[in-house]
Amino acid sequence: MEILATIWFVLIVVLWIGYLFLDGFDLGVGMLMPVLSRSERGKRVLLNSIGPVWDGNEVWLITAAGATFAAFPHWYASLFSALYIPLTVCLLALIFRAVAIEYRGKGHTQAWKSFWTWAMALGSAGTAFCVGAMLAITTTGLPLNANGDLVGGAFAWLSWPAVLGGLGGLGFTLAHGLIYLGLKTQADIRARAQRWAVRLMLPAAVPFLIWFALSITHRTWLAVLVAASLAAFIAAFFAVRAGAEKRAFVLHGIYLVAGIAAVFAGAYPDVLPSTLDPANSLTIASASSSHYTLSVMLIVTVIFLPIIIGYQIFSYRMFLGRLSETHIPEAHRVPVAIRS
Amino acid sequence: MDLDPVLIGRWQFGITTVYHFWMVPLTLGLGMLVAILQTMYHRTGNEVYLRSTKFFGKLFLINFIMGVATGLVQEFQFGMAWSEYSRFVGDVFGAPLALEALLAFFLESTFLGLWIFGWGRLPRAIHLGALWCAVIGSWISAYFIIVANSWMQHPVGVEMVDGRPVMTDVWAVLTNNTALAAYTHTLFGALAVGGSFLLGISWYHLHRRRRDGIDTVDESGKVVVGEAPEVPGRDRIDHAVWIRSLRIGAIVGIIAFAGVAITGDVQAKLMFEQQPMKMASAEGACHDGTEFSVLTIGDPATNDCDGVENIFEIPGLLSFLAKGDFSTPVHGVNTLLPDYQEKYGTNLPDDPKYGQHAGEAIDYQPIMIVTYWGFRFMIGFGLIAAGVCVIGLWLTRKGTVPRSTWLMRGALLAITTPFIANSAGWVFTEMGRQPFVVAPNPAQLDGVYMFTQAALSPEVTPPMLLFSLISLSLVYGVLMVVELRLLTVYIRGGVASAMPELAESKKKHTPTITNDGDDVLSFAY
Numbered sequence: 001m002e003i004l005a006t007i008w009f010v011l012i013v014v015l016w017i018g019y020l021f022l023d024g025f026d027l028g029v030g031m032l033m034p035v036l037s038r039s040e041r042g043k044r045v046l047l048n049s050i051g052p053v054w055d056g057n058e059v060w061l062i063t064a065a066g067a068t069f070a071a072f073p074h075w076y077a078s079l080f081s082a083l084y085i086p087l088t089v090c091l092l093a094l095i096f097r098a099v100a101i102e103y104r105g106k107g108h109t110q111a112w113k114s115f116w117t118w119a120m121a122l123g124s125a126g127t128a129f130c131v132g133a134m135l136a137i138t139t140t141g142l143p144l145n146a147n148g149d150l151v152g153g154a155f156a157w158l159s160w161p162a163v164l165g166g167l168g169g170l171g172f173t174l175a176h177g178l179i180y181l182g183l184k185t186q187a188d189i190r191a192r193a194q195r196w197a198v199r200l201m202l203p204a205a206v207p208f209l210i211w212f213a214l215s216i217t218h219r220t221w222l223a224v225l226v227a228a229s230l231a232a233f234i235a236a237f238f239a240v241r242a243g244a245e246k247r248a249f250v251l252h253g254i255y256l257v258a259g260i261a262a263v264f265a266g267a268y269p270d271v272l273p274s275t276l277d278p279a280n281s282l283t284i285a286s287a288s289s290s291h292y293t294l295s296v297m298l299i300v301t302v303i304f305l306p307i308i309i310g311y312q313i314f315s316y317r318m319f320l321g322r323l324s325e326t327h328i329p330e331a332h333r334v335p336v337a338i339r340s
Numbered sequence: 341m342d343l344d345p346v347l348i349g350r351w352q353f354g355i356t357t358v359y360h361f362w363m364v365p366l367t368l369g370l371g372m373l374v375a376i377l378q379t380m381y382h383r384t385g386n387e388v389y390l391r392s393t394k395f396f397g398k399l400f401l402i403n404f405i406m407g408v409a410t411g412l413v414q415e416f417q418f419g420m421a422w423s424e425y426s427r428f429v430g431d432v433f434g435a436p437l438a439l440e441a442l443l444a445f446f447l448e449s450t451f452l453g454l455w456i457f458g459w460g461r462l463p464r465a466i467h468l469g470a471l472w473c474a475v476i477g478s479w480i481s482a483y484f485i486i487v488a489n490s491w492m493q494h495p496v497g498v499e500m501v502d503g504r505p506v507m508t509d510v511w512a513v514l515t516n517n518t519a520l521a522a523y524t525h526t527l528f529g530a531l532a533v534g535g536s537f538l539l540g541i542s543w544y545h546l547h548r549r550r551r552d553g554i555d556t557v558d559e560s561g562k563v564v565v566g567e568a569p570e571v572p573g574r575d576r577i578d579h580a581v582w583i584r585s586l587r588i589g590a591i592v593g594i595i596a597f598a599g600v601a602i603t604g605d606v607q608a609k610l611m612f613e614q615q616p617m618k619m620a621s622a623e624g625a626c627h628d629g630t631e632f633s634v635l636t637i638g639d640p641a642t643n644d645c646d647g648v649e650n651i652f653e654i655p656g657l658l659s660f661l662a663k664g665d666f667s668t669p670v671h672g673v674n675t676l677l678p679d680y681q682e683k684y685g686t687n688l689p690d691d692p693k694y695g696q697h698a699g700e701a702i703d704y705q706p707i708m709i710v711t712y713w714g715f716r717f718m719i720g721f722g723l724i725a726a727g728v729c730v731i732g733l734w735l736t737r738k739g740t741v742p743r744s745t746w747l748m749r750g751a752l753l754a755i756t757t758p759f760i761a762n763s764a765g766w767v768f769t770e771m772g773r774q775p776f777v778v779a780p781n782p783a784q785l786d787g788v789y790m791f792t793q794a795a796l797s798p799e800v801t802p803p804m805l806l807f808s809l810i811s812l813s814l815v816y817g818v819l820m821v822v823e824l825r826l827l828t829v830y831i832r833g834g835v836a837s838a839m840p841e842l843a844e845s846k847k848k849h850t851p852t853i854t855n856d857g858d859d860v861l862s863f864a865y
Contacts, residue, residue, distance in 0.1 A: 044864060044865065047865045048861065048864045048865055051453070051456075051457060051864070051865050052453040052454065052456065052457040052458075053450075053453055054453075055408065055449040055450075055452065055453055056446065056449040056450035056453055058408075058449070059441060059445045059446045059449050059450075061412075062411075062412065062415060062441045062445055063438065063441035063442055063445070063446070065415055065416065065419075065441075066415060066434065066437040066438035066440065066441040066442075067438045067441070067442075068434075069415075069418065069419065069426065069430060069433075069434035069437055069438065070430070070434030070435045070437065070438035070439075071434070071438075073426055073427055073429075073430020073431060073434055074427055074430070076418075076419045076426055076430065076434070077419050077423035077424070077426035077427045077430065077797075078423065079419070080416060080418075080419025080420045080423065080426075081419060081420055081421070081423035081797035081799065081800055082799075083420075084420050084421070084797070084800050084804050084808070085804060085807065087416055087420055088420070088807065088808040088811065088812070091412055091413050091416055091812070092811060092812070092815060094409065094412050095409040095410070095412070095413075095815060095819070096815075098405055098408055098409040099405055099406065099409050099819060099822075101405070101865065102401065102402070102404075102405035102865070103402075103405070103822065103826065104865065105864070105865040106402070106826055106829075106830075107826075147798060148423075148427075149423070149797070149798045149799040150799050151799065154801065154803070154804050289430060289431045289434065289507075290431050290501070290506045290507060292506070292507055292508060292510075293431050293432070293434075293435055293506075293507045293510075296435065296507075296510045297435055297438060297439075300439060300442065300443075301442065304442050304443060305442070308442070308446045308447075308450075311446075311447075311450055311451075312446070312450055315450050315451075315453060315454050318454060318458065318461070318462060319457060323861075326860070327859070327860055327861050327864070328860070328861065328864050329860045329861055329862075329863075329864055332840035332843070334829050334830060334832075334833040334836075334837040335572040335573070335833050335834075335836045335837065335843045336832055336833060337545070337548065337571055337572060337573055337574060337832065337833055337834030337835075337836060337837075338548065338552065338571065338832070339552035339553070339554070339568055339570070339571050339574075
């Protein structure tokens with residue numbers, strides 16, 4: 001039971017890391033839409049750099065939430081109901097982000113395009129902030145009563161860890177998006193992404209690094225992981241500066257993996273601590289599903305997760321090339337098939 | 341003012357779910373049809389199918405994204421607004437949601453991305469395969485979510501441990517007879533939506549071609565196909581695109597109706613056994629009987645079945661729907677009520693988890709006006725949709741549609757009928773489950789049921805619920821207008837709206853797109 005629940009805890013952390021690593025750059029690119037390139041074609045380069053893959057990346061979020069529900073129903077129920085207001089905002093943000101990607105190119109007025117550009121930017125930023133805040137909160141805790149419900153009103157979740165995690169989510173995805181654009185585009189957008197990354201990476205990483213470092217207060221040996229994360233981050237920074245984009249992207253991922261792993265390893269076995277009374281904390285034992293459910297779900301996951309990763313890699317390989325403004329076709333107006 | 345949080349929560353779930361389920365059946369039904377069209381293109385190389393694939397594929401995508409966006413709300417709100425429900429059922433209910441994401445959404449989203457951007461970039465067979473993967477993914481997702489829903493209608497495969505149902509048999513959950521019947525019923529319902537969609541839109545374009553004098557008919561009524569070089573895409577092939585799409589849509593609509601009827605019959609028989617009160621309420625029937633009510637008068641809104649009077653009934657039909665014969669009496673509300681009260685109590689327990697409803701008398705009878713008319717709207721609008729398909733096939737037998745503008749408008753309006761039937765069916769079956777959020781399984785499973793009043797998140801207050809209800813409804817409303825406007829623009833543009841090369845001058849031939857990376861993308865947002 002303990003072992004199975006621990007495996008599931010690890011799997012859910014893996015799913016969250018997968019989400020942050022993959023959709024993270026989509027969110028970053030989304031936030032950069034209004035500002036990184038002034039020209040319409042430049043904006044479309046950004047949009048199309050994530051166009052074929054963003055939806056598959058977002059499924060990591062759906063799976064993380066669904067797996068939490070299946071494996072730790074009490075975690076899912078307490079966390080999601082406690083974060084009622086921020087998750088509502090998060091959903092609205094996700095809705096606007098998704099619809100913006102599909103609809104932006106389907107209208108031709110300036111107002112239409114800038115509306116969806118900003119919808120995408122704010123939607124991406126809102127999602128990044130809320131997801132970051134949610135992950136920070138679930139490791140630092142909430143004022144939960146014995147039933148696992150938030151007490152203290154609709155905004156009792158709003159604490160410095162929430163803000164730290166939210167800003168960390170913003171910072172990480174922004175930097176990640178810039179590094180991704182360096183990898184995925186060419187010519188002046190690539191150069192600009194690199195310049196911005198060099199300037200933004202260090203301040204953007206501060207909140208996450210603080211959050212990562214806090215894990216040492218739970219278990220001293222986690223300093224190893226935190227140090228690995230920090231080292232990967234510094235190496236990523238120098239790789240960006242040197243223009244080694246692939247290496248930078250991988251190192252930025254290692255920074256994320258090591259850091260998030262440290263944070264959740266620090267919280268273990270709590271999945272959602274109560275700041276009111278440790279007896280109210282949700283742990284992997286008290287929050288998890290039955291042995292049977294965990295086993296069934298584990299078998300399915302062990303079989304299918306590698307297949308999923310396989311075909312997602314396939315899809316990335318299909319769209320491997322760098323994009324530039326010359327690749328973007330002329331926008332076409334929708335005709336009216338009526339004889340005048 | 342003392343707002344009832346359960347009521348707001350239910351309105352929110354109802355609004356967001358019905359809305360989500362406007363996008364979903366179109367995704368399921370149209371996706372399958374587009375995949376079939378592209379398969380036909382792949383096999384025959386006939387440009388007619390390429391054009392219909394591109395055109396309906398574009399409309400499919402405009403709609404698809406709204407299903408994706410609103411689907412997230414569905415998954416999150418169980419935990420957000422219904423945390424007690426999530427805690428109670430999580431062991432068994434969370435699994436299908438996680439399986440849906442793992443087995444269906446990844447497949448659907450990843451391969452749809454490949455399909456959208458893969459025109460001219462992927463080998464043709466792989467490109468077609470990508471669409472099939474995406475469509476199959478959407479069909480798998482429908483299966484898992486209906487497994488989850490059917491468990492709420494008819495819980496199986498669990499036993500009670502420490503006051504909560506714990507899954508003991510995942511196979512029983514996955515093969516729940518309620519789920520299999522509801523799944524097939526839903527898929528045929530989605531195909532009906534796809535069929536009507538093809539029919540209505542193709543009708544519009546054939547009518548447009550006639551009105552613009554492009555197509556005419558000879559004295560026997562047979563079509564004489566013409567072309568209008570000055571209108572983008574209005575060549576001779578264009579006519580074939582629409583007439584074939586129309587007829588495919590009509591045939592699919594008719595097949596879908598047959599499927600809906602057969603699976604609905606299976607479902608009804610299960611429902612009579614599993615949720616007798618739902619069917620009694622759908623009938624507005626107080627007393628045992630064999631007659632199916634076609635029309636009642638009186639005031640069903642009072643929820644007093646003795647206050648309504650059936651003015652037109654078909655003897656024996658109700659028994660046929662329920663049991664397959666014409667004489668077995670079907671229990672009415674008055675017969676069922678004491679049984680329910682004996683098994684599940686007359687009053688909600690005096691427990692704080694029922695909030696302001698603790699100790700209230702339980703009304704086991706669902707809101708009769710909703711169940712009665714929901715059932716009849718479902719059947720009625722389904723019938724209309726199928727009827728339009730039959731008439732459409734007949735009227736287009738000579739190769740085009742009549743010149744009548746009213747008929748064209750009717751065909752466009754008929755697109756809404758399977759949507760209405762779908763929504764009515766879901767409203768009926770969900771509202772008919774009340775007062776339970778997890779309906780008891782009368783055959784077994786002592787204690788595996790839950791009243792809706794106990795399902796809400798205890799610390800989520802009415803203002804919080806109103807905040808999400810209002811903001812989601814507003815955004816949904818605006819996005820609905822945007823989606824419909826976009827669909828209209830693209831529909832009016834005809835095939836050229838999805839194939840801009842048709843609108844370009846003839847001297848520019850379609851460039852062959854190769855893979856060497858320096859070419860303009862064949863598709864970009």
